[in-house]
Amino acid sequence: MQDIAEQLSSWHSAGRPFAVATVVSVSGSAPRDPGAALAVDADGEAVGSVSGGCVEGAVYELCQDALASGEPVLQRFGYSDEDAFAVGLTCGGIIDVFVQPVRPGVCEGMDAGVAYVQSGTPVALVRCISGPTELLGATLAVTGDSHHGTLHAAPGLENSAVLQARAMLDAGRTGQLTLALDGRPCDPNSSNAAVFFVESYVPAPRMIVFGAIDFAGAVARIGKFLGYDVTVCDARPVFATERRFPGADRVVVDWPHRYLDAEAEAGRLDSRTALCVLTHDAKFDVPLLERALRMPLGFVGAMGSRRTHLERLDRLREIGLTEVELHRLRSPIGLDLGARTPEETAVAVAAEIVAHRRGGGCLPLSAHDGPIHHDIRSATAEEPRRIA
Template identity: 60%
Template sequence: MLDIADELNRWAEEGRDFAVASVVSVGGSAPRGPGAALAVDSGGTAIGSVSGGCVEGAVYDLCVQALQDGRTVLERFGYSDEDAFAVGLTCGGVIEVLVTPVRADAAERPVYAAALAAASRGEAAAVARVARGPAELLGRVLLVRPDSSDSSGASTSHAGGPGVSHEGSLGGRPELDRTAVAEARALLAAGRTGTLELSEDGARCPGGVTLLVESSVPPPRMIVFGAVDFATALVRVGRFLGYHVTVCDARPVFATRVRFPDADEIVVDWPHRYLRRTVTDDRTVLCVLTHDAKFDVPLLEAALRMPVAFVGAMGSRRTHEDRERRLREGGLGERELARLRSPIGLDLGARTPEETALSIAAEIVAAREGGTGAPLTGSRTPIHRDGGGRGSGAVGAREAA
């Protein structure tokens, strides 16, 4: 749901009724993971996707029905051996979809509105919904924030402990609420979306209540060092992938808004000095395109000692060998040097700045998702890794939960 928060927030502000269908779990080969959503408003407008097209029509109908009867339902879609074109995932996967009406008369509407507003503003927040359990709990929702006040500034309850606030309830059961807030807080801290199995009294044990927890966190950072032509294309690709992109260069004549209109931020400073004073985390991507020793060696000495997600540097193989020698002389060990991806990018035969940016982006995605970078043709590795290894036996086209 939070992946389409911008549009849903607009619907909520306009007072529209809508229903949201969210992927709860996937098995086998399925195109979208938990949290992916499709929404339909009372006028029949649809946004988002839960399956890349396989079961969209059936899910659309479920949303329309939910708007009419006000009922939350959990549906299962899977491959049908008898008819690959029946309502199901012809790619062989299985998904469970939670369909929730968010009508003006719903008690949970203010919680959904607050969650969508927070996500659309890029604030950190987690939404926990009951996807499986007693009928009276299905669709109940909690909003968890990493601060001590809601969006209006009013204080809220602190079931998760100091530094955490929440809005809403999973059915007025304090122990369940306390456990759900604590678990949602842990997923929010990791920036993850997933499901949790809890008992009705809040204990962690399967078979009681299944929660779908969606996390909304500020976008990860991509910092591009070197205001060169290749950086212009990489900035565009980084924005397309959802990164907050910063360009840093010590030369003010090159680091300009005219040259980088798509950058979120442009910094004129020595790269290593800026890196040491800016905020990074384990999702941050650093792309060093300067291929000039006086800039990139001190920068990489700092970068390779930081817990960031990706450090890559442009340059020829000869440049890389010289750079690596200088880094060793600067005190970096083999473990730190092994983190450096240089020459940066996958081997696509790229020549233009746009092609080079694509090759760099491909390596970043492969590193983040554990991909090999090899062609899928002839490969036996899972296409959708989140669902890999969990099995995908043939099931009925649709099964009501």
């Protein structure tokens, strides 16, 4: 829902009712991850997507029905060989979609959740998608030190859901949570089970591009395209200017290793953070990589020729880095695409970052018959930890 938060906030502020359909479960080769959302307001305007087009029409109608009835609904969509005209996913996967009507001012948890998501405040939005009728659609907005909304007549369940959701928020995880009505964990098939969908909204992952060169501009632009909060850092003020890097969120003039130390001390780095070291200058690279490779960052890559890479490894060994630490360095950075231009190089760098984050094998999809979407992702992609 984060990608449509601005529109939802606009509707909410104007007092316009809307229904939001959220992917709450995915199986097989489904096109969107849990948390993907489509919303429809009372005038029929739609934003977002739950399937990339396969079932959008049917979900749109479900949203309109939910607005008319005021009742939430959980609907499953999957591929059907029995009925060629049935609404389903042509990719063969299965998704569960939860459709919830929202009327501003009626649900404290949803009101707070929309506001927190729009403001960028970390929050876990907790919605009951299955269980007793009186709980369906009940919503809690859980932050690090408080929560909004209530599960009426189920205080034990509410307390447990808040604690579990807060732990998921700390880890940056989105997924389902099943609890018995007394708050204890239980089997989803239990007769007294309540199933919640917990969406954790955390700030965008960071990409820090070190080295204010022409390649950095292209890498910064594609980093923004991938949803990163992008910083360009260089110690040379003549090169590190906002005019040269208009696509970056910030441009910093500082020695790379000193800037990295300050960001780590401030707790602004975590295991989703991607570092792209493009300076290929030992006086900048070595002290920077000495620190970076000892931090649990998501990705550390460095540009340079193979000769530069080998010399860089020797220097890092001399100052005490272990082979395990050195193995984390992706260098020369990027996949082998035959890239020449800064833009092509940026695509190669971005492709390696995505493959590393998602567990991709970096082969053409036409070269194998395995799954298109990888269910097993790296721990760094799923459970961000802050570095302080």
